[in-house]
Amino acid sequence: MPTQNRSFGSIRRLPSKRWQARYSTPDGTRYTAPHTFDTKRDANDWLADARTKMLRGSWVDPTASATTFGTYADDWLSTRTLAPRTRDLYRYQLDRWADTPVPAPGGGTVHLYALEMGHLTLPAIRRWYGAVLAAAAASASTAGPRDRRNPARVWADSDPGRAALAAEQITPPRPTGRLSPAVLDAWTAAGSPPIPTRPRGTGHRQATQIYGIVRAICATAVDDGLLNANPCRIPRAGITRAAERPIVTTADVHELAANMPEHLCAAVHLAVWSGLRASELFALDRSRVDLDAGSLRVDRSQIVIRGKFHGYGPPKSDAGNRVVHIPPHVVAMLRDHIRDHTRPGRSALIFARPDTGGPIVDPVRTRAFAKARAAIGRPELRWHDLRHSGATLAAHAGATPRELQHRFGHSTAAAASIYQHATAQRDRELAHRMAGYAAEPPQLRVVAG
Structure with a gap:
């Protein structure tokens, strides 16, 4: 049967007695229905549906949508x-x-x-x-990552272990060093408890x-026209709330630094008081540190992928390009560190491997920090918590949201707010200041409007 032309598309009856429908888009591309139809009405309905989608702007290229x-x-x-x-x-x-x-x-x-x-x-x-x-x-x-310490030391540091040692009047072991025979015997007498595992989340x-x-x-x-609408519309899917991170006190900072390898002591202080990301801090070289001005030029960061160093790239965002000033006491620490541990030359890394002068990558830093946090009894701390705490210190020192955004290299104020933490002492100070208004209410000026 000859083709029957219509205002949109065309249909024809095939020798098999079934009906075929096809149409052309404004650019001249012709599309044929992916299957034939039992009746002429079915073919007309298919064309009408395609026409309606075009008029509504929801038409999708049927050949493109077949892409996986x-x-x-x-x-x-x-x-x-x-x-x-x-x-x-x-x-x-x-x-x-x-x-x-x-x-x-x-x-x-x-x-x-x-x-x-x-x-x-x-x-x-x-x-x-x-x-x-x-x-x-x-x-x-x-089971999540296991504690890498000796099982006897882990037991001695637990509540049951401390109680057992106290009952036998055995001196608890130091965070590092050899375990005494008395501690090992007590651990064996307790049944040689294995290292407990923990869920990953x-x-x-x-x-x-x-x-x-x-x-x-x-x-x-x-x-690109492959989908009419985004199918990822599940309510609240893809939304996660960042867990409140612990605060590192100034006393913790000194203890952490004291338990780090000597060439990384100053890095702990600088991480807190500068707020640099680890990738930014360990990309600093002599040319990017001005001790006289007390400033750091942040314009690059380490690229470390799965523990391997791949060079340097720009900071996390455009806002990451910045100059950060550090307090005088940290300048003094950094000056001593550079004198004792940094190699000569403008391109020499401030914090580098003592043996080669090469970059310190994440696994090396993480292992050293894990030992330091265990030594001071703060196993929950992460290196990034130093930056969190630095943001809190800056906020307590009176930094405005815009100043925090600049100092910590955030592209939005919302991102900067993630790193601020309220403390009970700060809240008490606020309450006391508010109480001052009880005796003499503040004078509020009404603006005519």
């Missing part, structure tokens, strides 16, 4: 401008949770990479995200990270 999410995601990642560590994180998360089939709670698996873009719907995303949440939680519930952070990545990919797919 995996193909599109890999292309998206390869064309994004990302910091090396961010790119590595995205690649790892996509490999772990999208390119690998994830067991679904109700049975079966969900393989996001295998889905065609045209099938990437809210229900599909919801099923995938539910599978990721369950799998991440199961992974996190397994809830897995929520991993789930929110990969959800945010997939949502960003889908947003680009909407712009």
Whole structure:
């Protein structure tokens, strides 16, 4: 049967007695329905649906939507401008949770990479995200990193161990050094308790990270015309609240520094009083430190990926390019450190490996800091908590939000606020100042308006 032309598209009856429909877009590209129809009315309905989508602006290229999410995601990642560590994180998360089939709670698996873009719907995303949440939680519930200390020392530092040693009038061991025979005998008598394990967390952070990545990919797919709308619309998915980090007191800072290797003592003080990120602090060289002005020029940061040094790059954001001034007592410490530990030459790293003068990467710093925090009884501390505490000190010293934003290299005031912490002493001071208004209420000036 000859083709029957219409105001939009055309239909024709095939020798098989079935009906075929096709249409052209404004750019002249012709599209044929992916299947034939039993009746002429069905073919007309298909054309009407395509026409309606075009008029509403929700039409999607049917051939492009057949592209798998995996193909599109890999292309998206390869064309994004990302910091090396961010790119590595995205690649790892996509490999772990999208390119690998994830067991679904109700049975079966969900393989996001295998889905065609045209099938990437809210229900599909919801099923995938539910599978990721369950799998991440199961992974996190397994035993976490073990304490690397001697099991007898861990036991002696626990409440049962301290009680047992006190009952036998045995002197508790020092944080480091050889264990006495009496302590070892007491540990054996207690049944040689193993080092306890601890859960890694809830897995929520991993789930929110990969959800945010997939949502960003889908947003680009909407712009490219592969999706009508972003299917990542699960309420509150991809949102995580940063846990309140502990405050490092000035006494803690001195104790931590005293328990670090000699060539890293000043780094602890500088991390607090400058607020530099670890990647920025360990990228400093002589040319970027002005002791006379008491300032640090921050314009580069280490690139360390999975423990390996890959050179230097720009700071985390444009706001990271800044000059930071440090207090006089830290200038004095830094001057002594440079005299005793920094090699000559403008390009010599301020904090470097004593044997080679090369960069100190994350694993080396982390191991040294782990020993120091254990020695002072603060095993929960992380190196980044030094920066957190520095922001709190700056806020208590009267820094405005804008000054904090500049000093700590944040692109937004909201990011800067994450690193501020309220303390009970500060709140008490505020309450006492407010109490002064009880005796004599403040005079409020009314502005006519």
